[in-house]
Structure formats: C-alpha cells, structure tokens
Amino acid sequence: LTIKAFVTGYPIKHSRSPLIHRYWLEAFGIGGSYDAIAVAPEMFEHFMTDLKSGKSTFVGGNVTIPHKESAYRLADKPDDVAQELGAANTLWLEDGQLHATNTDGYGFLSNLDARCPGWDKTDRAVVLGAGGASRSVIQALCNRDIGEINVVNRTIGRAKELRSRFGVRVFAHPLEALPEVLAGAGLFVNTTSLGMDGAEAPQIDFSALLSSAIVTDVVYVPLNTPILKAAQSHGFTTVDGLGMLLYQAKPGFEKWFGEAPDVNEELRAIIIADMDKHA
Ligand code: SKM
Numbered sequence: 001l002t003i004k005a006f007v008t009g010y011p012i013k014h015s016r017s018p019l020i021h022r023y024w025l026e027a028f029g030i031g032g033s034y035d036a037i038a039v040a041p042e043m044f045e046h047f048m049t050d051l052k053s054g055k056s057t058f059v060g061g062n063v064t065i066p067h068k069e070s071a072y073r074l075a076d077k078p079d080d081v082a083q084e085l086g087a088a089n090t091l092w093l094e095d096g097q098l099h100a101t102n103t104d105g106y107g108f109l110s111n112l113d114a115r116c117p118g119w120d121k122t123d124r125a126v127v128l129g130a131g132g133a134s135r136s137v138i139q140a141l142c143n144r145d146i147g148e149i150n151v152v153n154r155t156i157g158r159a160k161e162l163r164s165r166f167g168v169r170v171f172a173h174p175l176e177a178l179p180e181v182l183a184g185a186g187l188f189v190n191t192t193s194l195g196m197d198g199a200e201a202p203q204i205d206f207s208a209l210l211s212s213a214i215v216t217d218v219v220y221v222p223l224n225t226p227i228l229k230a231a232q233s234h235g236f237t238t239v240d241g242l243g244m245l246l247y248q249a250k251p252g253f254e255k256w257f258g259e260a261p262d263v264n265e266e267l268r269a270i271i272i273a274d275m276d277k278h279a
Pocket of ligand 1: 065248
C-alpha cells in the first residue's frame with residue numbers, strides 16, 4: 001500500500017517539493033509517493049472536498065500560491081498558527097478530519113537556527129514586504145521575542161494590518177524609511193519577490209546595519225539574490241532562501257509518513273543541481 005501525499009498550487013511546475021519529499025522517502029525506504037498537482041483556483045474547493053472524503057486517497061499534502069488562504073478556510077481543523085495567519089501550507093487527515101497548519105515560519109526559524117546559531121539575540125529586525133511570506137516571518141519573529149520588528153512596504157494598507165495584528169512598526173516609502181530603520185538592526189529579511197528569476201532589484205545601502213547583522217531572503221531563485229549580493233559587498237553574513245523551503249517541508253513529511261527527516265547538504269545539493277539545470 002502506497003502512502004500518497006501531494007503539493008498543489010497554480011502553477012506548480014516550478015515546485016521543488018517533490019524532489020525534497022522523494023529524497024526523504026527513498027532515504028527512509030518508505031513506500032510512499034509525493035506528486036505535484038496543478039489545481040486551478042475554480043477547482044480548488046472540489047479538490048478539497050475529494051481530499052476530505054478520502055476519495056482522492058491522499059493522506060495530506062502541501063499547498064502553495066494561490067491556495068494557502070482557501071486551504072485554511074476549507075480545512076476542518078486549522079491549528080493556532082494557521083488561524084493567526086489565515087493561511088495554511090500543510091494539510092493532513094486525522095480521524096476523518098482535515099487538519100491544517102502553516103510551517104513557513106517554522107522553516108524560516110529552523111533555517112536561521114541551523115545556519116546562524118544565536119541569530120535571535122538581536123533586538124531590532126527589519127522585514128521588507130507585507131505579503132503572505134512576510135506574515136509568516138513576522139509571526140515567527142514575534143514568537144522568538146525579537147525586540148523591535150520594523151516592516152517596510154511600498155504601500156501602507158497591508159502593513160497596517162500587520163501592525164494591528166502583530167504590534168510591529170510599519171513604514172511606507174522604503175527609500176525614506178530604510179536608512180532610519182536599518183540603523184542598529186541585526187537582522188534584515190526580504191520577503192518580496194525583488195530580484196526573483198534574475199529581475200533587477202534596487203540597491204539597498206546596508207552600511208548602517210550592526211556589523212554582526214544577518215541578511216536573509218525568502219527568494220531562492222537565484223540562490224544568491226541581488227539583495228544578498230549587496231549585503232555581501234558590505235561584509236555581512238547572508239542566508240539564502242532555499243533553507244526555509246527545505247525546513248518548512250519537515251513537519252508535513254513527519255505527519256504523512258511517520259518519520260522525522262533531516263535537512264542535509266546532500267538534499268540541498270540535489271535542489272541546487274535541479275535549479276542549475278533549469279536556469
Ligand atoms: O509553503 C511552501 C509550500 O509548502 C511548498 C512550496 C513549493 O512547493 O514551492 C512553497 C512554499 O509556499
């Protein structure tokens with residue numbers, strides 16, 4: 001009997017999740033499958049109905065853009081993390097009910113913990129962007145009691161919502177706000193798609209950060225984004241976004257397949273080789 005899991009999104013071809021989970025399935029010798037399934041937005045409710053009834057024979061799966069909010073809304077039992085975000089990326093059936101959580105924040109924290117132990121000693125962080133990824137990152141930072149979280153976004157609307165929900169400081173007009181909020185900060189996180197797929201990104205002057213500061217990106221195509229390069233040119237430690245993707249996958253794998261997997265260098269290398277192949 002094959003234990004079946006999925007990742008769904010629209011589009012979904014770009015997803016590296018199948019590579020991650022198949023690597024772990026093989027490492028544990030588990031007779032399972034993990035497939036990418038494209039589901040158009042108007043079909044997602046139908047997909048969820050079949051999942052809940054057991055008709056599709058999946059034990060659960062991952063959900064990515066644009067379905068994370070719908071997945072949360074349509075699940076029977078979203079946990080506290082998913083509820084606070086209003087979005088879910090991990091689903092599993094348990095006692096006939098569809099449970100949901102969001103592991104993006106966990107992935108963000110675990111990756112930094114692994115690559116920069118002690119990173120959370122800083123008392124000032126700057127988060128660029130106010131979309132879905134930003135919410136997960138902010139929620140995660142709040143759970144670690146990072147003193148002051150500054151959110152800089154092009155527009156004020158979504159940032160204001162983050163202020164009322166998470167108590168962060170918010171700034172519109174990045175060009176004006178950044179020099180002020182970067183001063184003395186120990187962590188900078190890009191949660192926007194700036195620099196993704198080789199797009200040009202505005203040069204950010206990171207020189208005001210603490211010399212011990214860490215600059216990280218949720219974008220991982222390319223691995224070394226223009227934002228990370230700019231930070232490296234000032235001598236700052238940088239952490240790419242691939243680790244967050246790898247770590248967010250762990251809790252789902254454990255739920256569906258019953259083993260706790262490891263993120264290791266071999267897995268990272270497999271994903272990077274795949275990215276190079278498609279570059
Ligand atoms: O939250 C994750 C999701 O679980 C899987 C994914 C992917 O396969 O590209 C990306 C992120 O949204």
